[in-house]
């Protein structure tokens with residue numbers, strides 16, 4: 001069986017951008033994830049196939065070779081379902097890049113930090129942390145938040161170079177612009193070459209002769225920036241999202257840090273969140289529980305009518321399907337669980353007492369044993 005075309009596997013066009021490819025893979029990875037498809041061999045094959053396609057198409061060089069030469073260009077055999085060199089562990093380690101941070105969030109490549117490029121050091125700005133408080137309604141739908149942050153931005157006068165003008169910097173004479181110096185040491189094993197960061201320019205390859213007057217040669221200034229954050233539906237308290245490149249700008253035109261967004265959840269006055277389900281405690285009066293009827297319960301986005309059957313017992317749980325929260329990194333929506341409680345009057349008037357006395361020995365008002373047992377069963381796990 002010949003291998004399928006990688007673009008076809010991910011369901012993207014040949015012209016797809018890196019971000020589109022990443023998005024498409026993320027979707028497939030979630031769809032065919034072994035945790036979601038236990039024991040499903042076909043899903044596992046699809047999962048591996050998508051990982052392999054992404055491994056090639058996410059790497060510009062491999063992608064180019066694949067475009068030119070097909071599967072042969074990327075070393076993959078053109079026959080069979082054999083999976084070239086990528087284990088499940090490899091696939092999962094790729095996930096940090098795909099899903100970023102602590103969960104299947106959003107944002108671009110973040111594994112780019114502080115690296116060196118051709119020996120010359122590239123500064124990286126520090127990450128910026130913000131907290132975003134959301135109510136249940138915002139969590140249910142996802143929300144766009146605009147927040148103002150104080151951060152380092154690139155100096156507009158020198159465009160980050162830190163030099164006053166084009167003539168205010170020169171190539172470092174110690175390293176001739178490479179940012180590194182090579183030392184040769186004589187050891188018992190012979191001559192050893194070691195490369196270290198140039199001490200004169202600190203690895204930047206350039207010396208500023210006249211500092212920019214706006215940023216004092218740093219290349220960055222403090223400023224306010226309004227950042228638009230798209231928060232996906234279904235996030236929860238404590239989750240952290242990241243937006244690459246939206247953190248602090250780096251000195252001398254380096255790479256921006258990331259913006260890290262910590263999610264906080266505003267408690268709802270009546271509803272309690274339990275993962276993707278929402279819990280509500282419905283308090284009925286004795287006549288309501290006995291006679292039945294229709295009552296209103298609060299939902300995330302308004303109210304819902306719930307039918308109460310005559311003789312409804314306290315402890316009964318009514319399930320309103322899909323009235324919960326969507327799952328943040330897979331499909332499906334939670335439910336609204338309405339726990340029925342019955343309010344027993346704490347004080348009674350003389351006439352109410354009379355009615356109650358009349359009912360006390362009425363056969364229908366005698367508790368049935370099965371009801372008690374049912375309630376006990378519900379909590380039995382607490383005693384085991």
Ligand SMILES: [Zn+2]
Pocket residue numbers: 155156157158159160161162163212213214215216217218219220
């Ligand atoms: Zn400047």
Ligand SMILES: [Zn+2]
Pocket residue numbers: 172173174175176177178179180198199200201202203204205206
């Ligand atoms: Zn130097």
